[in-house]
Amino acid sequence: MDAQKLIPLGADRIEWYNFIWDFLWCYIIKMSNQSSPNSTEIQAIFDQIAPEYDRLNQELSLGLHHIWKLMTVKWCQPEKGDFALDVCCGSGDLTNLLSKQVGKTGKVIGLDFSPQQLKIARQRFSATNINWMEGDALNLPFADSSFDCATIGYGLRNVVDIAQCLGELYRVLKPGAKAAILDFHQPTQTIAKLFQNWYLDHIVVPAAERYGLTDQYAYISPSIDRFPQGPEQVKLGYQSGFSSAVHYPLLAGLMGVLVLKK
Numbered sequence: 001m002d003a004q005k006l007i008p009l010g011a012d013r014i015e016w017y018n019f020i021w022d023f024l025w026c027y028i029i030k031m032s033n034q035s036s037p038n039s040t041e042i043q044a045i046f047d048q049i050a051p052e053y054d055r056l057n058q059e060l061s062l063g064l065h066h067i068w069k070l071m072t073v074k075w076c077q078p079e080k081g082d083f084a085l086d087v088c089c090g091s092g093d094l095t096n097l098l099s100k101q102v103g104k105t106g107k108v109i110g111l112d113f114s115p116q117q118l119k120i121a122r123q124r125f126s127a128t129n130i131n132w133m134e135g136d137a138l139n140l141p142f143a144d145s146s147f148d149c150a151t152i153g154y155g156l157r158n159v160v161d162i163a164q165c166l167g168e169l170y171r172v173l174k175p176g177a178k179a180a181i182l183d184f185h186q187p188t189q190t191i192a193k194l195f196q197n198w199y200l201d202h203i204v205v206p207a208a209e210r211y212g213l214t215d216q217y218a219y220i221s222p223s224i225d226r227f228p229q230g231p232e233q234v235k236l237g238y239q240s241g242f243s244s245a246v247h248y249p250l251l252a253g254l255m256g257v258l259v260l261k262k
């Protein structure tokens with residue numbers, strides 16, 4: 001008797017059901033791991049990494065992040081005497097660069113919702129034309145048309161509502177003012193994307209492991225996957241009311257700067 005005939009017909013069907021169920025369960029698990037963290041979780045990440053944040057940025061970008069930040073500040077065209085805003089200021093790199101550009105007659109607000117990042121920023125930079133503020137990028141505590149220029153450095157990808165953030169940025173800028181938004185970017189070229197994933201998985205996360213920050217730095221890669229690419233960022237800029245929006249890829253598209261004009 002052929003063994004095949006011994007298997008009741010329903011057995012195949014049960015195997016199929018089990019396979020489909022297992023597949024669906026794996027898919028649900030994977031997608032649930034891709035879910036975006038909420039504001040509280042984001043704030044916790046940046047509070048936790050604050051003590052090592054600048055050291056790891058310097059080491060892992062081989063110091064290049066300073067160049068990307070200089071370009072970002074240049075592209076929002078700050079002038080002497082301006083009132084400037086650095087949203088999601090973190091440890092204050094861009095706030096400090098804006099402070100130097102607007103000079104003694106100008107003023108810069110560095111705003112962030114992470115107390116630990118702001119603590120580091122205050123320790124690093126004591127320029128008298130800088131005000132450090134704890135606040136939410138999604139509900140800026142400023143009047144309409146307050147600022148002559150603004151920056152967001154590696155913040156837009158981390159807010160829980162990008163459109164809301166861009167809307168607030170538009171609201172607080174003066175007519176004709178510019179904002180420059182630096183962040184990671186998903187390269188369009190496959191080889192660049194493969195390198196970005198490799199670098200994040202095999203250089204960045206292992207480096208963070210030394211400080212017990214594996215999970216916090218492992219967050220970067222999926223956050224980049226969720227982040228709109230250049231053309232989509234431009235569309236969001238126009239939808240937020242900006243009169244012009246241009247995205248400039250940097251480093252073969254591994255990074256990018258969105259320049260908006262009100």
Ligand SMILES: C/C(=C\Cc1cc(O)c2ccccc2c1O)CCC[C@H](C)CCC[C@H](C)CCCC(C)C
Pocket residue numbers: 045049053056057058060061062064065154157158196199200204216217219220254
């Ligand atoms: C300043 C940089 C990243 C800031 C940053 C942004 C985030 O959203 C984070 C989230 C969670 C933890 C940390 C951060 C965070 O540090 C960019 C430079 C640092 C990057 C970690 C390095 C990655 C660089 C490129 C992927 C590859 C550069 C290759 C080149 C040969 C150096």
Ligand SMILES: C[S@@+](CC[C@H](N)C(=O)[O-])C[C@H]1O[C@@H](n2cnc3c(N)ncnc32)[C@H](O)[C@@H]1O
Pocket residue numbers: 039042043046047087088089090091092093094111112113114117135136137138152153154155158159160
């Ligand atoms: C990667 S850090 C960037 C810090 C700094 N701009 C730089 O270029 O290094 C992202 C910062 O965004 C802040 N952030 C994220 N969501 C925010 C929100 N809704 N309001 C204010 N700050 C926020 C985090 O607390 C963190 O300090």
